[in-house]
Amino acid sequence: MTLSPMPARFMAVALAEAAAAARRHEVPVGAVIVAPDGKIIAQNGNRCVELSDPTAHAEFLVMRQAASQLSCTYLDQCDLYVTLEPCALCAAAIGLFRIRRVYFGAYDPKGGAIEHGARIFSHPAAHWQPEIYGGLQETDCAALLRNFFHARR
Amino acid sequence: MTLSPMPARFMAVALAEAAAAARRHEVPVGAVIVAPDGKIIAQNGNRCVELSDPTAHAEFLVMRQAASQLSCTYLDQCDLYVTLEPCALCAAAIGLFRIRRVYFGAYDPKGGAIEHGARIFSHPAAHWQPEIYGGLQETDCAALLRNFFHARR
Numbered sequence: 001m002t003l004s005p006m007p008a009r010f011m012a013v014a015l016a017e018a019a020a021a022a023r024r025h026e027v028p029v030g031a032v033i034v035a036p037d038g039k040i041i042a043q044n045g046n047r048c049v050e051l052s053d054p055t056a057h058a059e060f061l062v063m064r065q066a067a068s069q070l071s072c073t074y075l076d077q078c079d080l081y082v083t084l085e086p087c088a089l090c091a092a093a094i095g096l097f098r099i100r101r102v103y104f105g106a107y108d109p110k111g112g113a114i115e116h117g118a119r120i121f122s123h124p125a126a127h128w129q130p131e132i133y134g135g136l137q138e139t140d141c142a143a144l145l146r147n148f149f150h151a152r153r
Numbered sequence: 154m155t156l157s158p159m160p161a162r163f164m165a166v167a168l169a170e171a172a173a174a175a176r177r178h179e180v181p182v183g184a185v186i187v188a189p190d191g192k193i194i195a196q197n198g199n200r201c202v203e204l205s206d207p208t209a210h211a212e213f214l215v216m217r218q219a220a221s222q223l224s225c226t227y228l229d230q231c232d233l234y235v236t237l238e239p240c241a242l243c244a245a246a247i248g249l250f251r252i253r254r255v256y257f258g259a260y261d262p263k264g265g266a267i268e269h270g271a272r273i274f275s276h277p278a279a280h281w282q283p284e285i286y287g288g289l290q291e292t293d294c295a296a297l298l299r300n301f302f303h304a305r306r
Contacts, residue, residue, distance in 0.1 A: 052226045054249040055217075064208075073205045088273055089245035092266075096207040096242060110278045113245075117278050118271040120241055125263045125270050 007103055010034055010081040011137045013043055014105070017058065018083045018144050021045030028144045031058035031082040033066040033075065041078070042066040058082060059090045063097045074098040083141040085112030085134060091120035095128040103133045105141025160256055163187055163234040164290045166196055167258070170211065171236045171297050174198030181297045184211035184235040186219040186228065194231070195219040211235060212243045216250045227251040236294040238265030238287060244273035248281040256286045258294025 010032050017030025026046040033042040042065035047056040059082040066075055076098040085108040086094060092113075094102055104114070113120050114132060121129055163185050170183025179199040186195040195218035200209040212235040219228055229251040236258040239247060244266040247255055257267070266273050267285060274282055 052224070053217075053220070054226060054251075055246055064206075067206070071205075073207060087245065088241055088266075088271065089249060092240065092242035092245060092271075093208055098207075111280075113271070117276040118241065118245075118266070118273055120271055123270040127264075 006038065007081070007133075007136060010040070010079075011083070011103065011105065011141075013040060014058075014081045014083050015137065015140055015144070017043050017045040018141070021047075021058065022144060022148050025049060028148050029058045029082065029084045031062045031080060033062045034079045034081065035070075036077045041069055055089060057087065057090050059086055060093050063093055063099070067097060076100055079103065080130075081136075083137075084108055084145065085114055085116070087111045088113035088118045088120060091118070094130055095120065095126065098128050099130050101131040101133070103136050105135070105137050106145060107134060107138070159191065160234070160286075160289060163193070163232075164236070164256065164258065164294075166193060167211075167234045167236050168290065168293055168297070170196050170198040171294070174200075174211070175297060175301050178202060181301050182211045182235065182237045184215045184233060186215045187232045187234065188223075189230045194222055208242055210240065210243050212239055213246050216246055216252070220250060229253055232256065233283075234289075236290075237261055237298065238267050238269070240264045241266035241271045241273060244271070247283055248273065248279065251281050252283050254284040254286070256289050258288070258290050259298060260287060260291070 014030040014032045018028040022028035030045045042062040044061040046058050079101040080099045081103045083105040167183040167185045171181040175181035183198045195215040197214040199211050232254040233252045234256045238261040
């Protein structure tokens with residue numbers, strides 16, 4: 001998928017967060033929240049190991065940080081960039097925080113819950129439907145994960 | 154469903170937390186985490202309004218509190234009691250925290266994600282399968298919710 005310059009720029013920041021997570025021995029996933037004016041208001045990587053918290057996924061952390069920073073309950077004017085297809089927890093949180101657009105990198109047939117598994121936004125009762133763009137810089141995002149798991153085998 | 158004395162006791166605590174949530178103008182859902190020795194290690198109700206956090210659901214709060222209190226990443230020896238069928242966020246968190254048994258009260262055809270909608274534990278890739286007991290003290294749990302929403306119409 002060819003990206004316009006802005007999404008490519010934000011995915012580059014998410015990728016840098018993913019690479020930083022790998023250096024902390026965390027599964028390399030990174031995420032960014034962007035406000036409507038194009039400013040990054042939160043960026044982070046996985047911190048499950050550091051925080052001993054299995055819910056400390058990159059995208060969940062940035063949504064919480066952004067809501068807290070904007071003193072907003074909802075993030076319906078904000079976009080999320082994340083290097084991996086969100087899991088069910090994060091996809092459900094995307095719905096609860098009412099994220100406007102989700103851009104994700106690698107597809108995750110095993111743990112993903114947007115295009116796979118629980119398909120959180122595909123049920124009639126889903127109360128929020130973000131715009132979703134998958135497969136952005138998929139090769140780079142997937143390579144980070146592959147190299148990380150390859151090195152631990 | 155007839156309950157043995159222990160589950161009935163813990164659901165009564167969850168129901169009291171739900172009633173307390175209603176008095177704070179929160180959707181009346183309450184939850185309890187019980188350790189293997191039968192001690193309650195966390196109890197709470199919804200605090201979405203109070204915390205301006207759409208993820209501050211009763212069961213998510215008690216899982217985080219319990220993990221923090223036990224200094225444990227996982228809660229695989231603990232049981233969760235909650236007055237309403239968990240949503241996708243909370244069901245996914247139940248999986249991530251590896252809760253042993255889930256006892257829930259009212260079924261939620263609209264927002265529930267165990268027996269309805271995303272059916273979080275029904276996918277081949279679901280990495281954790283808690284024991285699940287639904288419909289415990291269903292009438293009381295549902296009545297609290299019905300009265301709350303009826304009073305706001």
